[in-house]
Amino acid sequence: MRLADLxxxxxxxxxxxxxxxxxxxxxxxxxxGYVMMHRQLTIRQQARVTEVFASLEGVSLQNDxxxxxxxxxxxxxxxxxxxxxxxxxxxxxxxxxxxMPDVSLKPGWSIVEAGALGVQTDYPFRIFAGxxxxxxxxxxxxxxxxDDFREIILGTFGWxxxxxxxxxxxxxxxxxxxxxxxxxxxxxxxxxVAHGDLAARLPVTPKGDDIDQIARSINEMLAxxxxxxxxxxxxSADIAHDLRTPLNRLRIRIEEAADKxxxxxxxxxxxAAAITESETIDATFSALLRxxxxxxxxxxxxxxxxxxxxxxxDVAEVxxxxxxxxxxxxxxxxxxxxxxxxxxxxxxxxxxxxIENAIRHxxxxxxxxxxxxxxxxxxxxxxxxxxxxxxxAERVNVLRRLYRLEKxxxxxxxxxxxxLVKAVADLHxxxxxxxxxxxxxxxxxxxxxxxxxxDGLPSDDDV
Amino acid sequence: xxxxxxxxxxxxxxxxxxxxTEAGHVCDVLGDGTDxxxxxxxxxYDVLVVDRMLPGxxxxxxxxxxxxxxxKVPVLFLTAQGGIDDRVEGLEAGGDDYLTKPFAFAELLARxxxxxxxxxxxxxxxxxxxxxxxxxxxxxxxxxxGQNIDLLxxxxxxxxxxxxxxxxxxxxxxLLERVWDFHFDPKTSVVExxxxxxxxxxxxPFEVTLLHTIKxxxxxxxxxx
Numbered sequence: 001m002r003l004a005d006l007x008x009x010x011x012x013x014x015x016x017x018x019x020x021x022x023x024x025x026x027x028x029x030x031x032x033g034y035v036m037m038h039r040q041l042t043i044r045q046q047a048r049v050t051e052v053f054a055s056l057e058g059v060s061l062q063n064d065x066x067x068x069x070x071x072x073x074x075x076x077x078x079x080x081x082x083x084x085x086x087x088x089x090x091x092x093x094x095x096x097x098x099x100m101p102d103v104s105l106k107p108g109w110s111i112v113e114a115g116a117l118g119v120q121t122d123y124p125f126r127i128f129a130g131x132x133x134x135x136x137x138x139x140x141x142x143x144x145x146x147d148d149f150r151e152i153i154l155g156t157f158g159w160x161x162x163x164x165x166x167x168x169x170x171x172x173x174x175x176x177x178x179x180x181x182x183x184x185x186x187x188x189x190x191x192x193v194a195h196g197d198l199a200a201r202l203p204v205t206p207k208g209d210d211i212d213q214i215a216r217s218i219n220e221m222l223a224x225x226x227x228x229x230x231x232x233x234x235x236s237a238d239i240a241h242d243l244r245t246p247l248n249r250l251r252i253r254i255e256e257a258a259d260k261x262x263x264x265x266x267x268x269x270x271x272a273a274a275i276t277e278s279e280t281i282d283a284t285f286s287a288l289l290r291x292x293x294x295x296x297x298x299x300x301x302x303x304x305x306x307x308x309x310x311x312x313x314d315v316a317e318v319x320x321x322x323x324x325x326x327x328x329x330x331x332x333x334x335x336x337x338x339x340x341x342x343x344x345x346x347x348x349x350x351x352x353x354x355i356e357n358a359i360r361h362x363x364x365x366x367x368x369x370x371x372x373x374x375x376x377x378x379x380x381x382x383x384x385x386x387x388x389x390x391x392x393a394e395r396v397n398v399l400r401r402l403y404r405l406e407k408x409x410x411x412x413x414x415x416x417x418x419x420l421v422k423a424v425a426d427l428h429x430x431x432x433x434x435x436x437x438x439x440x441x442x443x444x445x446x447x448x449x450x451x452x453x454x455d456g457l458p459s460d461d462d463v
Numbered sequence: 464x465x466x467x468x469x470x471x472x473x474x475x476x477x478x479x480x481x482x483x484t485e486a487g488h489v490c491d492v493l494g495d496g497t498d499x500x501x502x503x504x505x506x507x508y509d510v511l512v513v514d515r516m517l518p519g520x521x522x523x524x525x526x527x528x529x530x531x532x533x534x535k536v537p538v539l540f541l542t543a544q545g546g547i548d549d550r551v552e553g554l555e556a557g558g559d560d561y562l563t564k565p566f567a568f569a570e571l572l573a574r575x576x577x578x579x580x581x582x583x584x585x586x587x588x589x590x591x592x593x594x595x596x597x598x599x600x601x602x603x604x605x606x607x608x609g610q611n612i613d614l615l616x617x618x619x620x621x622x623x624x625x626x627x628x629x630x631x632x633x634x635x636x637x638l639l640e641r642v643w644d645f646h647f648d649p650k651t652s653v654v655e656x657x658x659x660x661x662x663x664x665x666x667x668p669f670e671v672t673l674l675h676t677i678k679x680x681x682x683x684x685x686x687x688x
């Protein structure tokens with residue numbers, strides 16, 4: 001990853017922004033702390049000066065000049081580094097004792113530079129001057145402690161701020177780099193997809209954060225896309241396989257007809273056969289397209305509340321005579337009213353396919369049973385026959401497109417009937433179950449029940 | 464009858480127009496959607512046969528434009544798409560009938576004929592008659608030679624469709640759509656079975672045959688010619 005990439009990355013900018021914000025907050029909080037601490041120190045320093053002044057004032061009130069001079073002298077001796085300054089003058093303005101030059105000060109607090117007081121230090125003095133009895137007394141203390149303290153605080157503060165900022169930038173850069181790496185992986189994967197590798201998936205960490213959630217959504221989308229492309233590919237393969245064979249037969253027929261025609265023989269039979277062949281091709285092609293469209297799911301827009309029992313009854317009625325002519329019988333058993341949301345055209349075709357399958361694959365004397373049963377949540381449509389049935393091992397295979405059992409190769413049909421049933425069932429969220437009718441094949445379609453009335457009005461308790 | 468065919472595939476259009484001409488119609492052919500729409504508004508036709516996919520302007524747009532302009536000429540759509548929703552789309556756009564490619568010419572001719580003579584308003588006739596066969600729509604009763612014939616509901620509808628198209632060919636697909644509302648091709652002999660049951664009731668017991676099978680096309684109900 002290049003530095004320029006990092007600098008442009010959202011997460012890096014975010015890290016820098018947050019660092020600056022934290023630094024700002026640190027400066028404000030530190031500033032307030034510093035001001036308050038400085039004030040507190042000043043108050044204490046003044047208290048110390050006031051205390052000394054008050055104690056000397058107490059001595060002065062006893063009217064013993066020598067005692068006062070001694071007291072001040074003792075204190076001066078206790079401060080050889082002249083960190084505390086004293087000056088005592090009598091009522092006539094005569095200097096009695098002192099370790100500082102006689103500067104003129106107004107009564108009360110003053111702050112005087114050390115230079116003006118003849119002391120070799122950088123710090124100013126905090127001085128209280130005032131009349132005590134007949135005497136003029138000055139007490140001053142150096143601000144060195146306060147300033148030292150201030151330096152310590154500012155130093156500590158400055159260094160810690162600098163370190164914190166460095167740490168924030170460092171951590172931010174690392175986070176940003178990590179984020180940038182993950183985003184780059186996302187970008188690379190999407191590039192792979194764009195170049196046709198639909199099997200590529202985004203990495204998902206166990207953290208489950210926002211990027212993982214997006215990655216998961218994108219992965220789901222890719223899985224669906226892959227399935228759809230696979231379905232398309234499957235259809236093309238099916239078409240290639242199952243249409244080229246009859247196309248080849250058609251071509252042979254026409255070539256034969258052309259040969260016969262050249263030699264003056266009648267070709268009516270070949271032409272009729274060619275037409276039949278082309279109709280078969282068309283039927284297979286339409287069925288494949290139809291299944292592909294149903295699987296794409298767009299048809300769901302046309303769903304309406306219908307009674308499945310009415311649909312099955314109608315189909316059973318249409319096929320009653322056909323079944324009878326084939327030497328079989330069709331029995332309608334239970335026909336509960338069965339409200340579902342669905343597509344009447346497609347469901348009609350589903351039941352027609354199931355009954356036609358039974359007619360085509362079963363022998364004379366077979367009984368075909370149609371029933372609709374319901375419970376609280378589901379509607380179950382059943383079409384069963386007493387024919388040869390399908391072995392459990394073959395039941396999955398027969399739902400595959402264009403798959404035909406070996407024994408039914410000789411009977412007409414495209415091998416698409418049951419895959420259309422499966423596609424329509426999936427479209428309706430219905431479960432398709434093939435089972436043994438003992439003897440025969442039993443096909444169940446289990447639909448979710450629709451809570452509304454049949455007149456198309458939506459209802460609140462839709463299941 | 465004057466028919467306008469808007470179809471860009473030359474081999475299809477020449478085959479269809481030749482067939483329609485042989486059947487006694489006058490057929491104009493245009494290969495471009497925009498030209499087709501212009502021609503359809505300028506001249507008066509009895510039936511329009513319009514391909515869905517055309518250069519210039521597609522079939523759906525042509526018919527929508529015609530209907531918006533108040534042109535009520537019956538339209539038969541041709542399509543190679545054959546999707547399950549295409550039929551509904553076509554009818555919603557203002558088409559009257561729908562035919563999926565590849566089609567047999569007999570199917571096209573039967574549908575064009577059915578469209579051209581379709582009554583403009585709802586047929587108010589309460590009794591349909593063909594020779595001595597009568598269909599009482601109010602009492603839902605069929606009669607032939609004064610003798611009542613009992614029909615099942617679907618047999619009644621089947622006979623009604625055939626009688627309303629008296630003298631014209633009704634194809635197997637047309638019957639599937641109009642009688643049973645089946646928009647797919649059943650693999651078994653649904654139509655043949657019901658026709659045979661109907662025949663057994665309204666034709667077999669009588670001397671004169673009214674319901675004729677037209678080879679490679681469909682069925683036609685008419686008095687002896």
